[in-house]
Amino acid sequence: MGILEDKSNARLFYKYLSKVYDQINSFNWNEEMRAEALSWLEFGDDPKVLDVGCGTGFGTEGLLEHADDVHGLDQSIHQMEKAFEKFGRHDRVNFYRGDAERLPFRDDAFDVVWSSGSIEYWPNPVEGLRELRRVAKPGGQVLVVGPDYPHNPVLQRVADAIMLFYDADEADQMFAEAGYEEFEHHIQQATPQSPRAITTVARVPGGDEADDADGDEADGDETNADE
Template sequence: MAMASSAYAPAGGVGAHARPGRPRFIQHKKEAFWFYRFLSIVYDHVINPGHWTEDMRDDALQPADLYSRKLRVVDVGGGTGFTTLGIVKHVDPENVTLLDQSPHQLEKAKQKDALKGVTIMEGDAEDLPFPTDTFDRYVSAGSIEYWPDPQRGIKEAYRVLRIGGVACLIGPVYPTFWLSRFFADMWMLFPKEEEYIEWFKRAGFKDVKLKRIGPKWYRGVRRHGLIMGCSVTGVKREHGDSPLQLGPKAEDVSKPVNPITFLFRFLMGTICAAYYVLVPIYMWIKDQIVPKGMPI
């Protein structure tokens, strides 16, 4: 997963007016770096089983239309390579690039035999180190929630795609249950479905579509939000950069951070993250107890 900041959607993004002033304690890039320094150790075994299963991954990637092994694909914020494993089922590893800001997550990806041949590199989702019109497919799963400016990241997705290329962005959905909403607002970015669509259209994408996804035990109930809740796709119909113009980046990681502030945000963010580790356990137990066919 790519890393983060506290700003929601500056530079005129739709989210800047929808839910302003959300703290998102953990979501500064420096805190997130250390957050994933430790989470990377157990990410594949603790986070994925509850929020991002192989069935969900394959379902979410279906709209990306990975129809040829010769397609050039970039997986942005790919972390430990879980989503990349789904991509290389359809595309030759030599044609795939995995990019993330966390070297600790990338080390896990490098240890996976199926990803041998994949180009694995550090980089920023909001400032991709690739020329314009480079890739046939752009995939990003579980990364947008860590972007300081989601609109900027989606604009970059448009830029690096070739004409006719497809962007597939997989991410969380905003909860409606009050307690889940509180922890979501404190922790990281949980966009609403309409925000995804607006960001894609503003970046210049056409044929924008949203597909809902979720673990089988959720039974369609989305009030707690989902860390992986939808797959959004759009097509680039013209050569070149996005027509959208944005101001300066939302976060300058070179600026010093007060160590007390850093520690407070890191601890608060970790507590909020723990809530979203408990939610799938709670929902799984309900799924086992409540009779099939009844809402949970």
């Protein structure tokens, strides 16, 4: 397990990185990559969308182009404070402070569940993927962006020491173990010199006949200004 797959280490890491995260992130995950990933999703009419590991709200911003009912969750209050500056605390987005491996939402709550740049910090990624599937409606979609495992042996050792990096074969194993039956992987890259991202789009088992549950977010506590 990499050092940043420890939740307390990750929170401390983002306490300081949050100050410059948006500037640094653009070298690895930019608007063009986000738009491409969004194009692989089917939002339908009036979708309810969840951004798991929303951070400063970069992915959330893209989701707002396709949905009005958007919810964001992150374990780092320092990251979310940057998102509050963009969207307000409870204006355009409903924010929650929480854990990807124990999502505070009911089953079958969201049409689309998005998570970009978060899975690499989960101590138990399969459990996190199960949670994403649990809160997505039958027939809905889950999209996960993570770091592709590097080919260079030196970079592989560095990657293994820091956090989760995985290739398509490992992604197959994780998503299958988490209960997904239909999924596909895409490799994305900002520039030829940038780290590669592996983006997986999965269909949640079941049909689109599932009823939309009222009060989907009732079990989640929106984060407050004092956290």
